[in-house]
Amino acid sequence: xxxxxxxxxxxxxxxxxxxxxxxxxxxxxxxxxxxxxxxxxxxxxxxxxxxxxxxxxxxxxxxxxxxxxxxxxxxxxxxxxxxxxxxxxxxxxxxxxxxxxxxxxxxxxxxxxxxxxxxxxxxxxxxxxxxxxxxxxxxxxxxxxxxxxxxxxxxxxxxxxxxxxxxxxxxxxxxxxxxxxxxxxxxxxxxxxxxxxxxxxxxxxxxxxxxxxxxxxxxxxxxxxxxxxxxxxxxxx
Numbered sequence: 001x002x003x004x005x006x007x008x009x010x011x012x013x014x015x016x017x018x019x020x021x022x023x024x025x026x027x028x029x030x031x032x033x034x035x036x037x038x039x040x041x042x043x044x045x046x047x048x049x050x051x052x053x054x055x056x057x058x059x060x061x062x063x064x065x066x067x068x069x070x071x072x073x074x075x076x077x078x079x080x081x082x083x084x085x086x087x088x089x090x091x092x093x094x095x096x097x098x099x100x101x102x103x104x105x106x107x108x109x110x111x112x113x114x115x116x117x118x119x120x121x122x123x124x125x126x127x128x129x130x131x132x133x134x135x136x137x138x139x140x141x142x143x144x145x146x147x148x149x150x151x152x153x154x155x156x157x158x159x160x161x162x163x164x165x166x167x168x169x170x171x172x173x174x175x176x177x178x179x180x181x182x183x184x185x186x187x188x189x190x191x192x193x194x195x196x197x198x199x200x201x202x203x204x205x206x207x208x209x210x211x212x213x214x215x216x217x218x219x220x221x222x223x224x225x226x227x228x229x230x231x232x233x234x235x236x237x
Contacts (some may be wrong), residue, residue, distance in 0.1 A: 013039075014059045017052060034058060042066065043073045073101045075110045080119070087125050090115060091152020126161035127155050134165055138173045141165050144207020167210070174206050174214045184216065194218060 019033040028044045032052055042052070046069045050062070058066075075097060082088060082096055090111050095108035114120040126148055133139040133147065145163060148158045178197045179186075185193035194215050201211045 013056070014063060016058050017054050017058060017063065020047070020052065020054055040067070040070070041072045042078070046070050046073055069184055071102070072106065072110070075106050076113065078102075079110050079114055083119055084116075087128065088120070089122055089151040089153055090120050091127050093120060095152075120156050122153055123160060125151070126157045130161040130165055134169065134173060138204070139172065139178045140201065140205030140210065141207060142184070154223055171210055172204065174201055174204075174210050175217055177201070178214055178218065179203075190218075 013034065015035040017032060017034055018036045021031050021033075023029045023031060023041065029041055030044060030047050030052075032047075034037050037060075046052075046066060049069065050066050052058075052066070066187055079093060079097060082093065088096070093111045093114065094104075094107045098104060102110070111120065119195060129148065129151070131145050133144045141149075141162065145158060145203060146162060149175050150182060153161075178201060181195050181200070182193050185196065198211050198216070200209070201214065206214075
């Protein structure tokens with residue numbers, strides 16, 4: 001949990017800055033000593049903005065502003081580090097910052113700053129996630145739509161992202177996935193394999209119409225002797 005400016009302020013007294021030293025393990029952070037006693041650590045941006053210099057007197061009101069600025073700086077840098085691993089939706093970012101101990105208002109303020117700076121873009125996030133889930137993971141429309149909802153994206157963002165999940169591409173992905181994954185089982189027991197394929201594709205978010213079309217294609221491709229089996233899409237809804 002993050003220490004808040006209020007709790008930090010209780011342990012810091014006003015006085016004269018007696019020493020400022022760069023931290024050994026964090027090049028952009030500095031330890032500030034007041035009256036020869038360690039008082040707080042701040043990012044260099046906060047140090048410069050608030051003109052924290054040796055010999056300067058720091059009052060209680062100054063400390064409050066400095067601590068608030070430092071917390072904002074930490075929240076922002078934590079958010080940037082989160083984005084270094086992967087893109088995130090605004091909802092995800094707010095949630096993660098709150099989980100890290102920041103207040104809801106600061107989490108919202110940080111998220112808004114990142115959006116204005118172009119680091120967060122819910123539409124871009126939705127588009128890329130939908131494309132990745134379809135093409136790389138071969139997930140179906142229903143799975144993708146549900147995941148976008150879980151990421152906290154708006155209906156408009158989801159609707160636009162889903163436009164790239166066309167039925168023809170979805171069908172090709174499902175057919176490729178089923179053919180490769182169940183090739184040996186189709187050769188041994190086609191009917192049993194197709195039953196398994198139907199459930200498998202449904203769990204991956206493919207609609208009944210897509211599943212039925214894939215199974216019909218596998219049948220017409222000559223996988224097995226039971227060529228007269230009918231695959232009704234309602235069976236997979």
